[in-house]
Amino acid sequence: MASQVFDIVVVGGGVTGTGAALDAATRGLSVALIEARDYAAGASSKSSKLIHGGLRYLEMLDFGLVREALRERRLLLTELAPHLVRPVPFLWPLTHRWWERPYVAAGLLLYDTMGGRRAVPRARHFTKTRALRLAPALDPGAFVGAVQFYDAQEDDARMVTFLARTAAAHEAALATNIRMDGLAAAGGRVTGVRARDLLDGTDLLIRGRHVVLAIGAWARRTRIAIETRDRGMAAAGQAAALMAAELGWDQARAGREVAQYGQAVAAELAAEGEPDDQLAYAARVKAPDPAPFYPA
Numbered sequence: 072m073a074s075q076v077f078d079i080v081v082v083g084g085g086v087t088g089t090g091a092a093l094d095a096a097t098r099g100l101s102v103a104l105i106e107a108r109d110y111a112a113g114a115s116s117k118s119s120k121l122i123h124g125g126l127r128y129l130e131m132l133d134f135g136l137v138r139e140a141l142r143e144r145r146l147l148l149t150e151l152a153p154h155l156v157r158p159v160p161f162l163w164p165l166t167h168r169w170w171e172r173p174y175v176a177a178g179l180l181l182y183d184t185m186g187g188r189r190a191v192p193r194a195r196h197f198t199k200t201r202a203l204r205l206a207p208a209l210d211p212g213a214f215v216g217a218v219q220f221y222d223a224q225e226d227d228a229r230m231v232t233f234l235a236r237t238a239a240a241h242e243a244a245l246a247t248n249i250r251m252d253g254l255a256a257a258g259g260r261v262t263g264v265r266a267r268d269l270l271d272g273t274d275l276l277i278r279g280r281h282v283v284l285a286i287g288a289w290a291r292r293t294r295i296a297i298e299t300r301d302r303g304m305a306a307a308g309q310a311a312a313l314m315a316a317e318l319g320w321d322q323a324r325a326g327r328e329v330a331q332y333g334q335a336v337a338a339e340l341a342a343e344g345e346p347d348d349q350l351a352y353a354a355r356v357k358a359p360d361p362a363p364f365y366p367a
């Protein structure tokens with residue numbers, strides 16, 4: 072890894088990082104991926120494991136998003152990972168007579184229809200008695216009937232390892248127990264990643280034309296470590312003046328915004344110096360909340 076310049080260096084071996092590595096490798100790019108612990112050691116092994124088609128977005132009338140999510144669900148169930156993704160039934164207890172069943176039925180009919188070719192069984196309607204047979208722990212006094220519908224569930228950690236293996240099969244170089252300690256830069260451009268091999272304690276420079284940080288919840292601390300010390304404070308006045316007309320700020324408001332940004336930067340820098348996340352948070356919340364861009 073240390074001997075070549077990669078097109079892409081990916082940091083983080085969760086679903087985002089391994090997915091990015093696979094995507095890049097199958098486009099013919101040279102790819103390195105490093106992971107500090109093991110594949111899926113972060114959120115990618117701790118999710119609810121649902122591959123859902125976005126039923127709740129139907130209520131928000133976001134049909135485009137539902138259609139896209141259902142298409143991806145079908146692809147995962149039937150072509151991409153049928154060995155890791157399976158249909159999972161949900162029982163939806165109804166609590167109102169008359170209107171709720173037709174309302175839910177209409178939504179689920181649309182959901183099933185938009186899902187296209189049968190990737191999961193269609194929704195079914197149950198009387199209260201039948202629902203109690205399926206789920207005897209339900210409180211009989213708390214519902215009047217039920218509808219069963221299907222979404223899908225995956226083995227999230229194994230999905231990540233399959234993504235990693237497939238990326239490796241497309242000649243990506245992947246390694247675990249390698250922790251990024253910082254970015255390497257020259258001439259104002261990022262040129263790779265400074266890292267440590269946690270097994271033998273050696274330091275590495277992994278060179279790349281582009282670096283993808285896919286480090287999930289760890290991104291905040293890393294961002295702090297790689298940002299310039301002044302966080303753009305030197306240019307804040309000019310940026311505020313440039314944006315003032317667009318945002319409807321007068322000179323006094325622009326001044327207040329810059330001052331407030333300065334307080335936030337000071338709090339961030341104080342947080343960065345704290346030894347743990349709790350103290351860092353306490354230091355950070357001392358900054359005032361940012362003013363909304365477009366006040367109501």
Ligand SMILES: Cc1cc2nc3c(=O)[nH]c(=O)nc-3n(C[C@H](O)[C@H](O)[C@H](O)COP(=O)(O)OP(=O)(O)OC[C@H]3O[C@@H](n4cnc5c(N)ncnc54)[C@H](O)[C@@H]3O)c2cc1C
Pocket residue numbers: 082083084085086087088105106107108109110111112113114115116117118119120121122249250251252285286287288289
């Ligand atoms: C409770 C819960 C339930 C969820 N349920 C669902 C669900 O049902 N369906 C769904 O689709 N999504 C769900 N999600 C969201 C999903 O889990 C995340 O969006 C996804 O796992 C994020 O993946 P990631 O690769 O971005 O991050 P992560 O999986 O956290 O991966 C980041 C990786 O970066 C590594 N790393 C960090 N710092 C460094 C460093 N310096 N050097 C090298 N490596 C580093 C970490 O070790 C880690 O392995 C859920 C999330 C939670 C928390």
